Structures are given as structure tokens and as C-alpha cells.
Amino acid sequence: MNEPAAAALVLAGGRSARLNRVEKASVEKASVEIDGIPLIDHVYAAVRGCAPIIAVGPGHIGRPGVRVVREQPPFGGPAAATAAAIVALEGSGAMEAWLLACDLPRARELVERLSEVPIPDDADAVVSADAEGRVQWLAGRYRVSALQRAVAQHPHATGSSMREFLAGVRLHTVDDGGTALDLDTWAAIEEYRSTRKDNHV
Template sequence: MTAAIVLAGGRATRMGGVDKAAVDIAGRSLIDIVYEAVADAHPVIVVGPESLERPGVRVIREDPPFGGPVAGLAAALAAIDTDEVWLLACDLPRASAIVAQLREVPLAAADDAVILEDADGRAQWLAGRYRAGALRRALARLPEVRDASMRALVGGLALRSVVDRAGATIDLDTWDDVENYRAVTARPSSLEDES
């Protein structure tokens, strides 16, 4: 069994501090879209406020809150005992396409994770499947998890990148991103692409 950690504890400063996880995309919240993508995972842990709790989802908060994604990941990892874990951000409207592309990709003995790489060649660290032990070892190497960067965390990991051929790595960081995504997915041809 693979666990899932969804990071949703940020301040969404580029969106005016709104609850980003609750942003509506075609009648569903972003967080529910991500939960659907990892519905087969167990356990599913979300790092964020209590409002994100759903049946089958455990809410955890880093202490103190707003310590950044690495601090959130550290808090969530303490609650799982599986060998592998999905690690996803809450602002991925095509999370199911991420999971679909990576689900069957085997982790070789030397791999610590399999992640998607976007069309510009950027590694998407919060769109991947990781060995939980590798994440724990990487966390232990950091002097401090609060406000640590994901780059510092994954810098020593053996990441296997898979080119995102479905445009799944799009994330919604700003209101412009949200409106552009809504406009594109409202077009009939785009809706066909989503399925």
C-alpha cells in the first residue's frame, strides 16, 4: 500500500491569503480533486487546517503552523508506516493525471522517488511518489525543517524524472492561474483532453 501526503498548509500570499484548497474548479474544490487522485492510497494525510478533513483523510498540522512544505512533510511522515508515499501539493487541478502517469513507473533499487518533469524541464517535487525512508533520511540531514526549502530536502535524493506528457503538472498559484485554467477547461475541446 502507498500512503499519500497532501500539502495544503501554506498562506497563499499570491492569492491574497485565500484558502487555496477550497478554490472551486468546475464545481469541485482543489483539495477534493487531489483527494480523488489518491483515493486508493492509505493512509491519506493532509497538512493544513481542520476544514480539510474528509472521511478517510487525517489532518495534521506542523508545529508551529506555516512552517513551510518541508516542516509539513516532516509532521505528516511521522504518521505513516508505508514504504512509499505520494507527495502532492493541494493546488494541482490535474492531480489524477499525475498519479496516472506515475502509478506504474517502477522504482529501481537506486531510485528514491519518481516525479514528473514539466514541459520546461523543471522537476516537480510536489508531484511524485517517494520512498518514505529516503524522505526521512533527507529530513534528518537538514539542520532545521521549519522554513527549509524543498530544494534542500531533495538535493541529495536520487530522483527519477518522467516527462509530463499530459500537462498534469499545472499548478494554480495565482488568481490569474485559476482564471486561465477555468477558461481553458471550459472549452469543449479542453474538456475532452481532461478525460
């Protein structure tokens, strides 16, 4: 009997504070376009074969095949959003789940890279680490049971950091090779767009 496909949890409920700080605008990272496609759609494309796909954020980030939920209160932070997604995942039968931010323009490459690495028996997750060794909490694949334990241990996750929320989760880190690049400032977005343009010349 085949195991259920991995689920996918996509977080897109933040205020994009760093993005909007300079221009005091109100732009959602999820809607920023890279190669003419909203960032969140790059992430959705990367997890197209997953079931279910649950996104946390406002209703308009929904797409066919994507269930949208909201942390309460809204803008409670990534830990609260993860908890809301895990609650929504109940009963799905998924044993593993991708946990991804909405602002990963190289999400497809990231998922392909980590898909080749099984979660070791002595770990609860395979997550990306950047060149400096920093863990990318929202760029990995987790055992659902470990995420459920985190929710049980932190029933009030609003305002908690991912480091605090996932403190009990055993991580197996993988060099991301740049695939876990996230775009949370306009400078980063313009630099990435410029790089993409140069590479297509």
C-alpha cells in the same frame, strides 16, 4: 503477501501568498473550486486507494479517511509540512508515498501517469518534471525511507526549500505532460477555468 498500499501526503498548509497578493484577500488554494469541486478534493480523489492519507493544514481540510496534521509552527513551509506528514506516517508500514500539493487540478491524470513508472533501483523517487525540465517536488511518489532520511538530516525544516530538504534524494524524473500544473495565482486559475469551459462547449 501483498505489499502495503502507497501512502499519500497532501500539503495544504501554506498562506497562498501569491493567490492573495493582488486582492489582499485571505483565500486558501485548497478551497478554490474547479469544475465545482475544491482543488484539494481533486487531489484526494486521485489518491483514494492509498493508505494512509495524511493532509497537512488546518482542520477543515479533513475528509472521511483523511488524517490531518499540522506542522509546528504553522506556515513553516512545504519542507516543514512534509516533515510533519512523515512523522505522522510512522508505523503505517507504507513503503512508498505520494507527495502532492493541494492545488493540482489534474491530480488524477498525474497519479495515473506516474503509477505506470516504478521507482528504479538506483533512485528514491519518481517525480514530475515540466516541459522546461523543472522538477515538481510536490508531484511525485517517494520511497518512505528516503523521506525519513531527509527528516533526520533536516530536523528543523521550517523555512527550508524543497530543493534543500530533498537534496539527498535520488530522483527519476518523468515528463508530466502538463498533468502537474498547479494553480497558485488567480490568473492561472481563471485561465484554467476558461480552458475547461472551452473544452466542454
